[in-house]
Amino acid sequence: MFHFKENNITVFQSSLYMTTSAIIESNEAIIMTDPNWLQGEIEEIRNFIDKHLSNRDLYIIYTHSDFDHIIGSGAFPEAKVIATEELKNNPDKEEIVNRIYDFDQRYYIKRNYVPTYPVVDIPISTTGQKINLGDLSLTFYKAPGHTNDSLFTIVEPYGILLTGDYLSDVEFPFIFSNYKDYVDTINKSSYIMNNYDIKYLIPGHGSVTKKKQEMLHRINFSKYYLQQLINDIGDLENECRTKFRFFVGMKSIHFDNKRIATEENL
Numbered sequence: 001m002f003h004f005k006e007n008n009i010t011v012f013q014s015s016l017y018m019t020t021s022a023i024i025e026s027n028e029a030i031i032m033t034d035p036n037w038l039q040g041e042i043e044e045i046r047n048f049i050d051k052h053l054s055n056r057d058l059y060i061i062y063t064h065s066d067f068d069h070i071i072g073s074g075a076f077p078e079a080k081v082i083a084t085e086e087l088k089n090n091p092d093k094e095e096i097v098n099r100i101y102d103f104d105q106r107y108y109i110k111r112n113y114v115p116t117y118p119v120v121d122i123p124i125s126t127t128g129q130k131i132n133l134g135d136l137s138l139t140f141y142k143a144p145g146h147t148n149d150s151l152f153t154i155v156e157p158y159g160i161l162l163t164g165d166y167l168s169d170v171e172f173p174f175i176f177s178n179y180k181d182y183v184d185t186i187n188k189s190s191y192i193m194n195n196y197d198i199k200y201l202i203p204g205h206g207s208v209t210k211k212k213q214e215m216l217h218r219i220n221f222s223k224y225y226l227q228q229l230i231n232d233i234g235d236l237e238n239e240c241r242t243k244f245r246f247f248v249g250m251k252s253i254h255f256d257n258k259r260i261a262t263e264e265n266l
């Protein structure tokens with residue numbers, strides 16, 4: 001379903017985990033992130049692309065390799081794929097695709113395409129790497145910590161920051177790969193805010209924001225959360241319970257975070 005639309009930006013948001021698919025249109029290309037989740041939702045996105053693409057090229061940026069973010073890959077076989085070289089070389093491709101299969105089995109989901117792991121055409125190997133697509137300029141920042149193949153993209157001249165599974169308003173930091181990397185990546189997001197004119201922050205789950213205050217609040221909350229994880233003073237768990245409507249559903253990740261952070265900081 002539609003979540004946000006302004007000028008050449010359209011953002012769909014799934015009924016599952018408020019997962020977003022962002023579509024940015026320019027004169028020469030359409031750029032999309034992570035088409036997801038359910039068959040009907042992906043069909044809606046597919047129809048939108050078919051209606052709007054005309055003779056332009058379609059690019060998909062996969063923000064990271066969690067299965068919910070690559071679940072729609074098979075429905076867009078013509079797209080040129082942009083992702084980190086870590087996503088391209090991920091050793092667990094088969095396991096990730098199997099998780100999609102398991103999900104569809106569990107919920108009796110029929111799809112009119114075969115889920116596949118994305119084949120990366122444009123691998124991002126260094127932070128600061130740039131691609132120009134017509135009048136758009138994309139600048140990439142490696143963003144490990146959530147997963148080690150995560151990616152930030154800045155789209156200019158529109159000032160769009162695509163953050164994948166960082167800086168959400170509905171989730172605290174999910175540390176699936178590395179605590180220290182996560183801290184560094186959040187510091188990178190501060191750097192980006194200070195060095196680019198960011199007008200839209202589009203996270204992989206939750207809401208788009210155009211408010212600078214809200215963007216800074218999300219960054220500061222992530223910093224605070226990461227710090228509190230190792231300080232363990234105060235009552236981080238109850239703060240999160242108050243702040244996040246769906247905390248009960250993600251509580252176990254908070255305890256995993258605590259374990260990872262503690263182990264890394266011993």
Ligand SMILES: [Zn+2]
Binds near residue numbers: 068204
């Ligand atoms: Zn996610």
